[in-house]
Amino acid sequence: MNASITDNRPGRGRWRRLRRVLVRDRYLYLIMLLPLLYYLLFCYFPMYGVTLAFKDFKPKLGILYSPWTSQGGMKYILSIVRDPYFWTVFRNTIVLNLLNLLITFPAPIILALLLNELNNRRYKRVVQMVTYLPHFLSVVVVVGLMNSLFSSSGIVNSMLEGLGLGPYPFLNAAQYFRPMYIGSNIWQRIGWDSIIFLAALSTLDMQLYEAARIDGAGRWKQTIHITIPGIMPTIIIMLILSMGRIMNVSYQKILLMMTGSNQSVSDVITTYVYRRGITNADFSYATGVNLFQSLVTLMFVILTNALSRRFTETSLW
Amino acid sequence: MMQDHSTSRRVFNVFNITFLALLMLVTLYPMYFMFITSISHGVEVMKGTISVLPKLVTLDTYRAIVQGDLFLYMKNSVLYTVVGTVINLVMSCLAAYPLSRRNFSGRKPFTAIVTFTLFFSGGMIPLYLTVNAFGIMDSIWALVLPGAINTYNMIIIRTTFQAIPDSLTESAQLDGANDIVILWKIIIPLSKAVLATMLLFYAVAHWNSYFDAMLYINSKAKYPLQIMLRNMLIGGLFADETTVAATGAASFSVTDGTLRAAAIIVTTLPILIVYPFVQRHFVKGVMIGSLKG
Structure with missing residues (x-):
């Protein structure tokens, strides 16, 4: 105005x-x-x-201009939900990951505890240096090593034959896929993943041990009552973080390990996406399958973040 | 101190030391086995008699892969690793610096944009079509641009930048230095140790990656080493004739088994050589990463 x-x-x-x-x-x-x-x-x-x-993908129109599908855009989503094979790979993904988490998670903690008990500093450093190494090998090399050692004429089978056993089809048969996948994960990660627990161990208060010793507690009791509770926060944080990654299998490794005969258990969401999407150029369908994975992952991340905030006072946001 | 020398303690110590020695053996043996396989005669390898020492030592296998396209693939891998790592470091620093400035007006929205990508992504197919749409398929750019920033590594760098006392940058600001100068002349030199660690992480990731190349590279002449190795695993010696010259094939001194072993050794050699010297830096990287900022 x-x-x-x-x-x-x-x-x-x-x-x-x-x-x-x-x-x-x-x-x-x-x-x-x-x-x-x-x-x-x-x-x-x-x-x-x-x-x-x-959308119905038209290469000429690209992602932006391809037309929406019939059934209100839900054509592919509906056919995915009705595809029994999708549910197979969905289950495979979750089973493989849960087993992997259950079995691989404690390994680096145990290694860290054992390393912590070593009196010889130099030996400890050598063990650390050696066990960290596999973390830096490529998946192709790791699977290559596995194929050479565990093939029907490989050294593992010839040793077993020496004991009158086998040969076992470690690389082909479906029942060996999960043990091989999880075992090689442990081999590759046990050292590297122990770093964080070793760091937690190094911050523990020496006076607590002193006091326990005066009270007559042996090493075992000290481990149970001081060491493990001391690193429990770290263990919980790491557990929560790995739960957030529950859907992320190392599909690059699986893709290399997959054979016709183990596909029934080794095919997971991402390998299915790769085959349908890249190999068969079934872009919309594969994107839809991937979307399920992304949504479940997002759900788990939100859930674990809530858990983390509740139990550890640390959260991602 | 008494308990440390009790019998049970001593038994445990022996067990512990032995167990860790076995663990080291299990860790190292596969690589060692590859090495002795690669220098053994192919027929001995096929018989499966090699376990501790090489037999009928021959360098035919190495001769065969050297006469093949090995050096071409190696050159590709080196190129992708060097270019990719430089882009990674530059881009990560550029992203980390603004995010580390506490009074930067765009900090919140930019942080949100970056953080969201940690939790949701388009996935393999949309990225594949994006790369295709940008016309960088079958070129080095398809390997180095889509992953130009690893957000986790970038956040580690940001945390490091944040830890640098403001007093250091403030005096430069009073002298009229702008942010580009401050980043280049003060922040980066002070963060050298962490940047060296990140350089190693990025370089190892590039050297080891095969899947990107499988998605985006179609021309054989542009394959990195890991793809050569993968093709040898899936196929075999003569599935990939250009990889391997047929040296020694007639006498069976070179077989699928020895070739695969030699390829594994050659592919891993750079890492094995560098590893003992830089191992401490790697560990430091994990430690910084775990101390969230």
């Missing part, structure tokens, strides 16, 4: 402040430009590409 208002309107002031801030931070925005572009092009654009699950 009068001239003096124009300058004092709250909107105006906010705009001016924003402009001042933008000018002040202009170099930071400039630095941010490339990373932002990266996230938009290679993370958010593919995220939008998830809509493909509801």
Whole structure:
């Protein structure tokens, strides 16, 4: 209504402040430009590409302009839900991961406890250095090692034959797939995953042990009553974190281990997506299958974050 | 101290030391076995008689893969690793710096954009079609751009940047230095140790990756080493003739088994050579990563 208002309107002031801030931070925005572009092009654009699950993909039209499918865009989603094979790979994914988690999780903790009991520092360092190594081998190399050692004429089978056993079809038969997958995971990760627990062990208060010793507690009792409770927070955090990854099997390894005869247990969601999507160019269907995986993962992350906040006072957000 | 020398303690110590020695043996033996297989005569390998020492030592297998396309694939792998790692480090630092500035006005939205990608992604197929749509299929860019930033590593770098005292940057700011200068002249030099660790993580990841190349690379001349190795695992010697010159094939001194073993050794050698010297840096990386900022 009068001239003096124009300058004092709250909107105006906010705009001016924003402009001042933008000018002040202009170099930071400039630095941010490339990373932002990266996230938009290679993370958010593919995220939008998830809509493909509801579209009939036409290569000429691309992700953006392909038409929506019949049944209100749900054509592929419905056929996935009705596909019994989808439920097989869904179950395979969860079973493999739960077994893997149950069996591989305690291994590095035990290793850390054993390392902690060593009196000889140098020996401890050598064991650590050696057991960390497999973490740096590629999946192709790990599967290559497995194939050489466990083939029907490989050294494991010839040793078993020496005992009058076998040969066992470790690499082909369905019943050996899970043990081989999980066993090689332990082999590859036991050392590396123990680092975090060793770090937790190194922060424990020596005075507690001193006091326990005076009370006459032996090493075993000290381990049960001081060491393990002491690293329990770390154990819980690591357990929660790995639950958040419950759907992430190492499909790259599985893809290399998969044979015609173990496919009934080794085929998981991501390997199925690869075959349907990349090999058969069934893009919409495969995207839909992947979407199920992403949603279940997201659910688990939210759930574990809630658990984590509740039990450990640490959370991701 | 008394209990430390009790009998049960001593028994436990012997058990513990033995167990860990066995663990080391199980860890190292597969690689050692590959090595002795690769320098043994193919017929001995086929008979399955090799276990502790190589038999009828010959370098025919190495001669065969060297005369094949090994060096081409190795050159590709080195190129992808070097270019990929440089892009990773530059992009990660560029993303980490603004996120580490406490009074940066765009910090919250940018953090949200970055964090969300940790929990949800488009998945394999949309990314594949995206790469295709950008026209970078079958080129080095398909291998180095889609993973230009590993968000976990980037957050580690951000945490490191954040730990640098503000007083150091403030005085530079008063002298008129802008953020680009501060990042380049102050922040990065002070974070060298962590950046070295990240360099190693990124480089190992590039060297070891095979799946990206399987998705995006169609021309054989552009294959990295890991793909060569994968094809040898799936197929066999003559499934991939250009990989391997047929040296010694007639006398069976070179077989699928020895070739595979030699390829595994060659592919892993760079890591085995570097590993003892940089192992401590790797461990440090895990430690920083676990101390969330």
